[in-house]
Amino acid sequence: MAELNDKLERSIVYVKGVGPKRAELFAKVGVSSVYDLLQYCPRDYVDLTSPDELKDLPSETDEPKALRGRIVKKLPPARIRKGLTICKAVFTDDTDDLTITLYNQEYLFANLKEGESYVLYGRLTGNFMRREMNSPMIFDGGSPDLIIPVYPLTEGLSQNIIRKAVKSALDLISGEVTEIMPVHVRDRLSLCSLYTAWENIHFPKNMLSAFEARRRLIFDELLIHSLAVAYRRLNENSRSNYIMTPIKMTDFTSALPFSLTGAQKKALGDCVMGMCGTERMNRLIQGDVGSGKTVVAAGAAWFAAKNGYQSCVMAPTEILAAQHYNTFRTLLEPLGMRVCLLTGSLTPKKKRTVQQALAEGEYDVAVGTHALFSDNTGFSNLALVITDEQHRFGVEQRAALSAKGRNPHRIVMSATPIPRTLALIFYGDLDISVIDELPGGRKPIETYAVSGRMRERAYGFVKKQLDEGHQGYIVCPAVDESELDIKDATSYFEELRSGEFSDYTLGLLHGRMSAADKEKVMDGFKSGEIQLLVATTVIEVGVDVPNATIMLIENADRFGLSQLHQLRGRVGRGGAQSYCVLVTENTSPDSIKRMKTISSTNDGFKIAEEDLKLRGPGDFFGTHQHGLPAFKIADLTRDVMLLETAQKTSKRIIDDDPSLSRPENAVLYELVTRLIEKGSEMN
Ligand code: ADP
Ligand code: MG
Numbered sequence: 001m002a003e004l005n006d007k008l009e010r011s012i013v014y015v016k017g018v019g020p021k022r023a024e025l026f027a028k029v030g031v032s033s034v035y036d037l038l039q040y041c042p043r044d045y046v047d048l049t050s051p052d053e054l055k056d057l058p059s060e061t062d063e064p065k066a067l068r069g070r071i072v073k074k075l076p077p078a079r080i081r082k083g084l085t086i087c088k089a090v091f092t093d094d095t096d097d098l099t100i101t102l103y104n105q106e107y108l109f110a111n112l113k114e115g116e117s118y119v120l121y122g123r124l125t126g127n128f129m130r131r132e133m134n135s136p137m138i139f140d141g142g143s144p145d146l147i148i149p150v151y152p153l154t155e156g157l158s159q160n161i162i163r164k165a166v167k168s169a170l171d172l173i174s175g176e177v178t179e180i181m182p183v184h185v186r187d188r189l190s191l192c193s194l195y196t197a198w199e200n201i202h203f204p205k206n207m208l209s210a211f212e213a214r215r216r217l218i219f220d221e222l223l224i225h226s227l228a229v230a231y232r233r234l235n236e237n238s239r240s241n242y243i244m245t246p247i248k249m250t251d252f253t254s255a256l257p258f259s260l261t262g263a264q265k266k267a268l269g270d271c272v273m274g275m276c277g278t279e280r281m282n283r284l285i286q287g288d289v290g291s292g293k294t295v296v297a298a299g300a301a302w303f304a305a306k307n308g309y310q311s312c313v314m315a316p317t318e319i320l321a322a323q324h325y326n327t328f329r330t331l332l333e334p335l336g337m338r339v340c341l342l343t344g345s346l347t348p349k350k351k352r353t354v355q356q357a358l359a360e361g362e363y364d365v366a367v368g369t370h371a372l373f374s375d376n377t378g379f380s381n382l383a384l385v386i387t388d389e390q391h392r393f394g395v396e397q398r399a400a401l402s403a404k405g406r407n408p409h410r411i412v413m414s415a416t417p418i419p420r421t422l423a424l425i426f427y428g429d430l431d432i433s434v435i436d437e438l439p440g441g442r443k444p445i446e447t448y449a450v451s452g453r454m455r456e457r458a459y460g461f462v463k464k465q466l467d468e469g470h471q472g473y474i475v476c477p478a479v480d481e482s483e484l485d486i487k488d489a490t491s492y493f494e495e496l497r498s499g500e501f502s503d504y505t506l507g508l509l510h511g512r513m514s515a516a517d518k519e520k521v522m523d524g525f526k527s528g529e530i531q532l533l534v535a536t537t538v539i540e541v542g543v544d545v546p547n548a549t550i551m552l553i554e555n556a557d558r559f560g561l562s563q564l565h566q567l568r569g570r571v572g573r574g575g576a577q578s579y580c581v582l583v584t585e586n587t588s589p590d591s592i593k594r595m596k597t598i599s600s601t602n603d604g605f606k607i608a609e610e611d612l613k614l615r616g617p618g619d620f621f622g623t624h625q626h627g628l629p630a631f632k633i634a635d636l637t638r639d640v641m642l643l644e645t646a647q648k649t650s651k652r653i654i655d656d657d658p659s660l661s662r663p664e665n666a667v668l669y670e671l672v673t674r675l676i677e678k679g680s681e682m683n
Helices: 021-028 034-039 106-109 159-173 181-187 194-202 209-235 262-277 295-305 318-335 347-360 395-405 420-425 452-467 487-500 513-527 559-566 589-600 604-618 640-654 662-676
Strands: 046-047 066-075 078-081 086-093 097-103 117-122 132-134 137-140 147-150 282-287 312-313 339-342 367-369 380-387 407-415 431-435 444-452 470-476 506-508 532-535 549-553 578-584
Touching: 021 086, 021 159, 034 159, 034 262, 046 209, 066 097, 086 106, 086 318, 097 106, 106 532, 117 132, 117 147, 147 159, 159 194, 181 640, 209 640, 209 662, 262 282, 262 295, 262 407, 262 431, 282 380, 295 312, 295 318, 295 407, 312 318, 318 339, 318 367, 318 513, 339 347, 444 589, 452 470, 452 549, 452 578, 487 506, 487 532, 506 513, 549 559, 559 589, 578 589, 589 604, 589 640
Parallel strands: 097 132, 282 407, 282 431, 312 367, 312 380, 339 367, 380 407, 444 578, 470 532, 470 549, 506 532, 549 578
Antiparallel strands: 046 147, 066 086, 066 117, 078 086, 086 097, 117 137
């Protein structure tokens, strides 16, 4: 970062008070340069503008309290057993005494000095005989600061060490920092200067200045990320290698057993036009479960095949791949196209045969799972890559797939209605088609939340649906869930089969079954032989059995709203009224609010936004999600608004100066290219 300030580039070994040994500790928390150190933000602050006095406090508190005082006496550390050492000290704030207990923190304890003043921050846990504080945060009390930063620590690194190091680092650069942000941006958004931000994030005069500082640093981070996404897209090779020729789509559409909805027609049109243009297409098709994305993708594949090109369809699970395979075959084979399935569970021999045929161009469409990525899979002329539920794939897998063919067109199908802002983070700056219309004749799913006491009645309701000739699902959390209280799929299945539902045919589906077993069960369910499917969330994506009209979800509060919405989308896919019953024992206000939300609307976007608000993006995308960039300071749970501003600003900057070559953008350019080089931290 020569342009920024060469002192910032220096190793922190040069910071006063940080020798090589401490530098190693700092490295553990990702801090190696002066710049890193200044960017190492407190995760919280202790506000001492009005410290408490012990005499005014009860002997136990729910909230942490800040106390200013002295250590009067250190007791000898007691080694209770291997791996547990307890250190105690007596502290006074001159209004009363308190015993501090530290567990396995001998290094911290060793540095405390009798008679010195300190600030404690923690919950009081004693009784009326004796005041106590367990594992408080302990700060040097000598400094006059009223607001004390609390940094994330690692063993051997204390709050005081970090605080002192940051102070020396600020002295070292002594205000000489080139602004990275163009003046017009700073002015328009009233952002403080970078140096002020660093001063105030570490040593705020009041909470407002800490807030302003954080806002500035978060904005920097989000802007650089947004710029990098935009810059990379502009400067990567986006010329189309497969410019297709328009043909009439009626040969495809008139062969369908239904007519496309307006939204489907529009999305298909977007795809077809996209592949005829001079730029490579990169499109997200976003539509709620059941909106009919698959047929749009099939239309695009048909169009590509008519132009003489191959397509591939990537699904996140074998079940879904098998299902897409069937759908694509049903739709495309009558039109003379050849479709193959390629998944990990094929025998090696079969796989080789399919791969060879694919390489020789015998197939127009290949549907599969990650096996599609294996190095052995070549295509003769792959021009379109369709990915279903892309956010379930890891970053490397996506990259591997993009490397197939020569920069093929891309269609990503997502049933998770991702707010636009996050879509940009996730998918980069791709074009988006939204399918916001359900195919006709569908009735919205009726959803009810009940407590476990109502389970019997809920079972009765399920039976009624089965008796009417419909099918149903009972969903419970994953099989390897070990916590008590959680309905385990296998044992629950046994219980239902031999008890409540002994008069019905039941099937069991969970993630740890072999692909062959899963397929057998799915076939049984599709054919109607299995009436009630007990399953974990493996059914979440894409499974399509229109005769299923009831879903009962156990421990519903364990799922995110978007996930519940996806799950219940497995019913309501035919003409009959469908139902979803959510069973939960969780009566916390948060849980009740979520159950209300999901019961009161079928609008996926609304649910997604609510989910984002309630749980943040990590949960929003499920716990196993990959591909979210690792922000150091920003937190997408709170900072979505700022992200929007950053994205707008980024667009303005890059529209003005696509190569970021103007002098005012020089430092930004430097930071953006660095981030792109690091790559892995971007999506
Ligand atoms: P999703 O968007 O969830 O992937 P699918 O593509 O699986 O939805 O479609 C759901 C169901 O709706 C399928 O059974 C499909 O055949 C049917 N379908 C799709 N489009 C239409 C339409 N325009 N009219 C009637 N049924 C349709
Ligand atoms: Mg689908």
